[in-house]
Amino acid sequence: MPVNEPNARRDNLRGGEIWWRDHQAWFDECGYTLRSSRLMPGWVPSWVGKDVWPSDCEDYKLLPTDSIQDAIRKDDQKKVMLKLVDIVEYPNEVDITTFLSSKDLANAPENHCVPILEVLKPQDDQRHVILVMPLLRACLNPPFETVGEVVEFLRQIFEGIRFMHVHRVAHRDCHEPNILMNADDMYPGGFHAADPSMTPDWSGKAKHFSRTERPPKYYLIDFGISVRFSPDDSTPRTRVDAWGGDFDRPPEIEQVNAEYDPFPTDVYYMGNIIKHNFTEGSEPIEVKMKLGFDFLKALAADMTHADPLQRPTMDEVVTRYAEIRKALPWWKLRQRVVRCDEFFLARWYRDTKHIGRSLGYAIRRIPPLPTSDIIL
Known part of the structure; x- marks a missing residue:
């Protein structure tokens, strides 16, 4: 994933968060609101200039990896998790994940594979695909x-x-x-x-x-x-x-x-x-x-x-x-x-x-x- 390191340091963002911030408006057009204020344009950390511990602030908390972000699906307010999949590094992941979540298999009681609600494909990035899943x-x-x-x-x-x-x-x-x-x-x-x-x-x-x-x-x-x-x-x-x-x-x-x-x-x-x-x-x-x-x-x-x-x-x-x-x-x-x-x-x-x-x-x-x- 391309990362602009100088901007990442300047904006107080972890390197991989830059991709998500730069696509925030696109997600909004797709019907998803990214939850984290860190990814909003012009974000300023809430602890800056205040006598508080950063770790006590909501916008200090990070998800465990750069490949996922949580969001709200706007049409029904459902909480979801978005996963950024590198289809060059993991060429089979999307096909296998969507197969296991397909209509013929999804409702089988014994199916315990994560359901895929939607697959999003950024037009400006042919290397990545977004899998939309429930928040677990x-x-x-x-x-x-x-x-x-x-x-x-x-x-x-x-x-x-x-x-x-x-x-x-x-x-x-x-x-x-x-x-x-x-x-x-x-x-x-x-x-x-x-x-x-x-x-x-x-x-x-x-x-x-x-x-x-x-x-x-x-x-x-x-x-x-x-x-x-x-x-x-x-x-x-x-x-x-x-x-x-x-x-x-x-x-x-x-x-x-x-x-x-x-x-x-x-x-x-x-x-x-x-x-x-x-x-x-x-x-x-x-x-x-x-x-x-x-x-x-x-x-x-x-x-x-x-x-x-x-x-x-x-x-x-x-x-x-x-x-x-x-x-x-x-x-x-x-x-x-x-x-x-x-x-x-x-x-x-x-x-x-x-x-x-x-x-x-x-x-x-x-x-x-x-x-x-x-x-x-």
């Missing part, structure tokens, strides 16, 4: 409260990867940051795109319901290095030409340009989600093991087997996981998710609160295994 939030934020919430999360993402595989698409980068959730019901007042802990108008902390009370639907995103095969291709192979974001890579992709079957690789990454976030923890990403998830260890071990041929397929994973899920009693699903390093007094306090909250759920007949039928 990180799948682990806020933290899971119960085992049942985790069980439903895993069911949905396993189902989503199987759906992709059925349609001959391998994700190749399905680690936890590439899983988001529709939290509209959880956050009826909304949340701020650049800081999801805040309200949209930056007036305070965003209030929310639990996943048990208002079940979210989880979505897979970022198909930049995904590959799609023909339905009659019985021996799918691709080359190691890119690595995903997971630091724990399967052995088959360690050697550049090596040929491999990417479908077992997706299974490995799914197994890593269990291991890194629940059964084992992960020092590189500073995630602690959670207590009470031993029932997932055998499945995770098989999914992360060093030999791709020894891993179960996603069909087998979904089948085995359904059996595991059915065997869990209600009291197990109601259990609180506990970090292994919780201080004993904090644990006692949280357990006490959790018992009261669980009794409330039982009285209100809210099931311990939350399920979502949201379709965006």
